[in-house]
Amino acid sequence: MPGDVVGQEFESFVAANWRQLLRAAWLLSGxxxxxxxxxxxxxAQVWAHWPRVRAADEPEAYVRRMLTHQFLxxxxxxxxxxxxxxxxxxxxxxxxxxxxxxxxxxxRAMAELPPQQRAAVVLRYFQDLSLExxxxxxxxxxxxAKSQTSxxxxxxxxxxxxxxxxxxxx
Amino acid sequence: xxxDFERDLADLLHTVTPEPPDHLASPDATALRQAFDAETxxxxxxxxxxxxxxxxxxxxxxxxxxxxxxxxxxVLTLTEIGTLRPTTPxxxxxxTAGAPTTPTSPTVxxxxxxxxxxxxxxxxxxxxxxxxxxxxxxxxxxFDNRRAKPCALTFSSVAIGTGTTxxxxxxxxxxxxxxxxxxxxxxxxxxxxxxxxxxxxNGRTMIIDRGPWTYSWGLGVTGCTLTPLRVTHRVVx
Numbered sequence: 001m002p003g004d005v006v007g008q009e010f011e012s013f014v015a016a017n018w019r020q021l022l023r024a025a026w027l028l029s030g031x032x033x034x035x036x037x038x039x040x041x042x043x044a045q046v047w048a049h050w051p052r053v054r055a056a057d058e059p060e061a062y063v064r065r066m067l068t069h070q071f072l073x074x075x076x077x078x079x080x081x082x083x084x085x086x087x088x089x090x091x092x093x094x095x096x097x098x099x100x101x102x103x104x105x106x107x108r109a110m111a112e113l114p115p116q117q118r119a120a121v122v123l124r125y126f127q128d129l130s131l132e133x134x135x136x137x138x139x140x141x142x143x144x145a146k147s148q149t150s151x152x153x154x155x156x157x158x159x160x161x162x163x164x165x166x167x168x169x170x
Numbered sequence: 171x172x173x174d175f176e177r178d179l180a181d182l183l184h185t186v187t188p189e190p191p192d193h194l195a196s197p198d199a200t201a202l203r204q205a206f207d208a209e210t211x212x213x214x215x216x217x218x219x220x221x222x223x224x225x226x227x228x229x230x231x232x233x234x235x236x237x238x239x240x241x242x243x244x245v246l247t248l249t250e251i252g253t254l255r256p257t258t259p260x261x262x263x264x265x266t267a268g269a270p271t272t273p274t275s276p277t278v279x280x281x282x283x284x285x286x287x288x289x290x291x292x293x294x295x296x297x298x299x300x301x302x303x304x305x306x307x308x309x310x311x312x313f314d315n316r317r318a319k320p321c322a323l324t325f326s327s328v329a330i331g332t333g334t335t336x337x338x339x340x341x342x343x344x345x346x347x348x349x350x351x352x353x354x355x356x357x358x359x360x361x362x363x364x365x366x367x368x369x370x371x372n373g374r375t376m377i378i379d380r381g382p383w384t385y386s387w388g389l390g391v392t393g394c395t396l397t398p399l400r401v402t403h404r405v406v407x
Contacts, residue, residue, distance in 0.1 A: 014199035023189070121183075125176065153175065
């Protein structure tokens with residue numbers, strides 16, 4: 001297949017999946033700068049294996065796996081414990097109803113989860129994957145994916161940030 | 171069968187997770203492919219004794235790094251001594267004066283402070299971070315890009331001084347240098363030495379002014395005159 005056609009095919013794939021990939025990366029990382037980096041790194045891996053990816057039954061599954069692995073790998077390498085944010089602190093007291101406040105509450109709730117549990121939540125409840133698909137993306141057994149999800153849910157049930165958001169939703 | 175909590179959580183994640191901002195709405199897949207496919211450029215002989223340690227302190231570390239001599243004549247040995255964070259708050263703002271001498275693509279954004287890691291490097295350690303050879307000396311530093319996205323480093327000046335700001339600038343040091351995604355730029359500062367250098371805890375300082383952010387570290391020498399000659403750099407992609 002001519003190189004430019006392959007490249008165009010990849011670019012079409014990226015265009016179709018970019019928005020959802022970036023939103024998932026935002027949920028994982030908590031800020032757009034890190035989300036962009038995560039998404040680009042994942043797509044670079046997809047490009048590196050494009051002949052295999054494009055031939056797969058579900059190329060999107062490969063992207064999800066790459067994104068998850070990039071995120072978990074970065075978390076393992078991180079040693080400083082920093083959690084950078086590109087959102088400047090609000091100068092007024094939050095009233096709990098604005099979009100920014102809700103997003104910050106969600107970011108904080110997600111940040112309370114260890115990386116693997118956070119990834120499990122994003123895969124199961126944002127990307128709407130089954131347990132089996134979640135396990136593939138996490139690179140673990142179905143049993144491990146199930147226990148990571150259960151632990152994450154237990155933590156989120158106790159999260160004050162999430163409780164406020166859920167009450168507002170009802 | 172999902173529980174009510176699971177359904178509520180899914181609903182929350184879908185509604186509260188924001189849409190990407192305008193500047194991220196369209197992916198640059200072409201640049202991504204090209205960045206991945208691009209060659210890494212001229213080989214640079216470099217050996218990192220151990221992974222860089224990130225630190226909030228701007229003063230240089232004590233000589234804790236291991237120097238590795240590769241043995242071949244003329245081979246430059248680079249050793250990471252420590253890493254620096256900028257000394258001023260990361261408030262976005264335009265870089266100060268300095269005409270770019272290495273134009274970059276207009277679409278390459280400036281490097282943010284949390285995107286780059288600055289390290290001091292030394293070749294054949296002599297006096298602290300400064301290598302003296304008769305009446306000339308060199309010292310080095312490098313910027314690493316932590317992200318996949320290329321960015322532009324714009325320097326207002328690279329200077330030799332005695333404090334954390336100002337100093338005597340290297341000629342032509344006000345410039346813009348492109349930093350590839352996950353790449354690095356290694357800078358070598360060349361100086362003329364007059365007089366006899368003694369060792370000091372900090373002594374003369376290297377001062378890098380990068381617009382809103384400055385970095386400085388002690389070179390470990392005092393008592394001699396160091397005259398800036400030029401700063402050269404190599405990009406490693």
